[in-house]
Amino acid sequence: MTRLKSMEFKKTGGAPAGEAPEGETFYHLPVLLNETVSLLVTSKEGVYIDGTLGGGGHSAALLALLAPAGKVVGIDRDPEAIARATARLSTEAGRFSAVRGNYSAIAEILAGLGIEKVDGILLDLGVSSRQLDAGERGFSFMRDGPLDMRMGPDAPLTAAQIVNDYPEERLVRVFREYGEEPRAARAARSIAAQRGKTPFSTTGELAAAIEKALGRNSEKHPATRIFQALRIEVNRELEGLEKFLASFPKVLKPGGRVAVISYHSLEDRLVKNAFRALEPHCVCPPRSPICNCGEPGILRVLTRKAVKPSDEETKANSRARSARLRAAELIAPDSEMKRWKSRH
Numbered sequence: 001m002t003r004l005k006s007m008e009f010k011k012t013g014g015a016p017a018g019e020a021p022e023g024e025t026f027y028h029l030p031v032l033l034n035e036t037v038s039l040l041v042t043s044k045e046g047v048y049i050d051g052t053l054g055g056g057g058h059s060a061a062l063l064a065l066l067a068p069a070g071k072v073v074g075i076d077r078d079p080e081a082i083a084r085a086t087a088r089l090s091t092e093a094g095r096f097s098a099v100r101g102n103y104s105a106i107a108e109i110l111a112g113l114g115i116e117k118v119d120g121i122l123l124d125l126g127v128s129s130r131q132l133d134a135g136e137r138g139f140s141f142m143r144d145g146p147l148d149m150r151m152g153p154d155a156p157l158t159a160a161q162i163v164n165d166y167p168e169e170r171l172v173r174v175f176r177e178y179g180e181e182p183r184a185a186r187a188a189r190s191i192a193a194q195r196g197k198t199p200f201s202t203t204g205e206l207a208a209a210i211e212k213a214l215g216r217n218s219e220k221h222p223a224t225r226i227f228q229a230l231r232i233e234v235n236r237e238l239e240g241l242e243k244f245l246a247s248f249p250k251v252l253k254p255g256g257r258v259a260v261i262s263y264h265s266l267e268d269r270l271v272k273n274a275f276r277a278l279e280p281h282c283v284c285p286p287r288s289p290i291c292n293c294g295e296p297g298i299l300r301v302l303t304r305k306a307v308k309p310s311d312e313e314t315k316a317n318s319r320a321r322s323a324r325l326r327a328a329e330l331i332a333p334d335s336e337m338k339r340w341k342s343r344h
């Protein structure tokens with residue numbers, strides 16, 4: 001098997017990365033494409049997991065780089081994403097397959113496919129442009145639609161249920177923690193007062209109520225943070241990411257890599273801290289004359305600072321603006337991983 005240190009992505013055929021196949025409408029423009037693929041791929045014959053398949057842009061780029069023996073498995077919660085990417089990559093039969101599921105259950109999903117370990121895992125977090133732009137999915141305050149926000153049918157609650165049924169104090173917590181909204185209490189109070197008269201059912205009603213409560217004194221719509229908070233709560237996004245970060249080393253081969261693209265500081269902080277915690281570090285008391293803590297670390301962080309998109313990319317795709325890429329490599333051999341697994 002060829003092991004490659006670092007790789008420049010070159011299109012070698014197949015569907016052009018980031019573009020919709022001929023005759024199909026725009027779905028999503030992949031972010032930090034070259035940077036991600038070149039950090040992730042170490043073996044052209046390897047097996048790679050795209051845990052957030054979306055429109056299949058990153059998967060297409062991976063397939064274009066891999067040798068004929070290389071494989072990509074895509075996972076997405078959203079049946080529409082699975083259908084779209086499967087159609088787009090239909091010429092890759094045998095090298096590409098897609099599974100509907102939650103990447104947080106990556107170990108179980110791979111076990112179900114009979115795959116024990118893989119060479120690389122990619123997560124490109126959040127929602128796709130398609131999900132955001134489809135009014136009927138209810139993700140955007142810019143488009144009127146039902147207050148839904150579920151990425152897939154596995155999400156237990158809709159945004160309408162949360163907005164109409166959560167106690168006011170719980171709404172404050174959600175808006176504060178997941179939206180980092182400084183005026184969370186004011187927004188929640190106003191929502192609680194209004195829903196007592198008529199429950200909220202559309203994104204337009206909620207956006208208007210938030211605008212009325214918080215006013216508008218910057219270019220940013222006052223509902224931006226509240227909508228982000230609701231989306232995170234509906235889809236249990238941070239819990240899912242935490243579960244993934246606690247389990248991905250179990251399914252990586254030694255030398256295998258993980259790459260995560262985040263779009264807000266809550267996600268990026270989780271990724272940064274989880275990677276750091278798995279790096280070699282000594283936890284012996286400071287006065288201990290020798291190290292005997294047995295915490296050799298299992299991961300090498302490849303991105304000391306998060307990789308950001310170039311000015312060129314953010315000019316071409318404003319949604320790339322907040323993207324931050326972090327990657328790491330599993331350095332522990334299988335024997336060491338057994339010890340690590342027994343403790344986690």
Ligand SMILES: C[S@@+](CC[C@H](N)C(=O)[O-])C[C@H]1O[C@@H](n2cnc3c(N)ncnc32)[C@H](O)[C@@H]1O
Nearest residue numbers: 030052054055056057058076077102103124128
């Ligand atoms: C930013 S898009 C990915 C776009 C993709 N990289 C591309 O190039 O088209 C994120 C996708 O991840 C999916 N997703 C988000 N959280 C997920 C989770 N916990 N499990 C599986 N899929 C998830 C969403 O449904 C969405 O389709």
